[in-house]
Amino acid sequence: MNLVRAEAERLAARRFVQLMVLLLAVAFTVTTATTLIGSHRPTPAELSAAQAQAAQAVAAMEADHTRCLRIRAGEIPISEDAGYVPADCGELDPARMERLPLATDYLSSVFVFAQEARGLLYFLIAFLVLFGFLVGASYIGADLNSGGVVNLLLWRPSRLTVLGTKLGTLVGVVAALSVLASALYLGTFWTIGQTAGVPGPLDGEFWRGLGTIYGRGLVLVLLATMLGFGIATLGRHTSAALGAVAAYAVVWEVGCRLVLQIVGVARPDLLMLSNYLGAWLSGRLEFWDDSGCPPGSGICDGGTYVITWGPALLVLLALTGAVTGAAFAAFRRRDLL
Numbered sequence: 001m002n003l004v005r006a007e008a009e010r011l012a013a014r015r016f017v018q019l020m021v022l023l024l025a026v027a028f029t030v031t032t033a034t035t036l037i038g039s040h041r042p043t044p045a046e047l048s049a050a051q052a053q054a055a056q057a058v059a060a061m062e063a064d065h066t067r068c069l070r071i072r073a074g075e076i077p078i079s080e081d082a083g084y085v086p087a088d089c090g091e092l093d094p095a096r097m098e099r100l101p102l103a104t105d106y107l108s109s110v111f112v113f114a115q116e117a118r119g120l121l122y123f124l125i126a127f128l129v130l131f132g133f134l135v136g137a138s139y140i141g142a143d144l145n146s147g148g149v150v151n152l153l154l155w156r157p158s159r160l161t162v163l164g165t166k167l168g169t170l171v172g173v174v175a176a177l178s179v180l181a182s183a184l185y186l187g188t189f190w191t192i193g194q195t196a197g198v199p200g201p202l203d204g205e206f207w208r209g210l211g212t213i214y215g216r217g218l219v220l221v222l223l224a225t226m227l228g229f230g231i232a233t234l235g236r237h238t239s240a241a242l243g244a245v246a247a248y249a250v251v252w253e254v255g256c257r258l259v260l261q262i263v264g265v266a267r268p269d270l271l272m273l274s275n276y277l278g279a280w281l282s283g284r285l286e287f288w289d290d291s292g293c294p295p296g297s298g299i300c301d302g303g304t305y306v307i308t309w310g311p312a313l314l315v316l317l318a319l320t321g322a323v324t325g326a327a328f329a330a331f332r333r334r335d336l337l
Contacts, residue, residue, distance in 0.1 A: 007169040039111035050106040057101035113193030114200025125217035132225035141238030233327035279312040
């Protein structure tokens with residue numbers, strides 16, 4: 001019998017995997033039903049009113065820009081109620097804005113696919129990351145705890161081959177399921193936008209941005225799967241992976257973060273794994289550095305620092321590689337009985 005096919009069948013037969021797939025289907029159904037209930041196809045009158053509001057918003061932005069230029073040119077005086085007048089009036093120039101108000105911004109109780117797609121995709125990625133980690137940990141943890149790996153080694157007496165096949169099959173199945181679920185998920189909401197809402201501006205920039213998020217999310221799902229598999233292999237039990245994540249979250253992300261802030265360590269956010277996860281998904285995260293500000297100084301000109309997707313990916317790959325490598329090394333020489 002082919003070892004990969006045997007592992008795929010074992011993985012599909014696991015009740016925990018079936019339960020997680022069922023929970024994914026339930027979450028998908030609930031989200032879809034909620035969206036359908038809370039949305040409707042806008043009438044021509046609603047579209048016309050929304051377009052008028054968007055045009056008024058753009059006109060107000062243009063008026064603020066013109067007013068700023070006139071103030072800076074000395075044509076009109078600055079009054080007390082003038083509000084914010086930047087030194088560079090280009091900040092108020094609508095032509096330099098990344099995004100101008102659209103009619104879809106002023107539609108009430110209408111699902112706009114272009115506006116909601118990113119949030120929906122982030123929700124799916126979060127679930128798939130959890131799915132991959134838990135399935136990866138339970139898949140190897142249950143076999144090690146029950147003696148299933150020992151029985152498998154009697155048939156194929158090559159430890160690294162067996163463990164590598166298990167990991168490869170797991171990653172392949174999770175990847176295939178993630179792609180299938182994502183296509184069904186986004187396809188359904190795109191259909192809702194076409195039939196029970198509005199699609200919104202679906203230009204090339206929108207699809208490129210969505211595709212980038214999806215690609216990064218899929219990488220994160222596979223890394224989480226490998227990480228759960230590796231930790232459970234080291235701990236010889238599923239609970240080892242769950243305990244490690246819980247301990248890290250409580251001790252380091254919460255406890256040590258507070259301690260680092262109290263003692264005034266510079267740039268503590270660089271030491272938190274959650275920030276690298278966020279930077280990888282979003283492309284970059286920006287943080288405020290006030291370590292050079294004396295206590296009680298009031299206004300302080302601190303600085304900012306960023307974490308971009310490149311260093312974030314290196315950190316995630318290094319962590320996953322170290323844990324997976326340690327798992328293979330430990331499995332190779334460990335007494336499995």
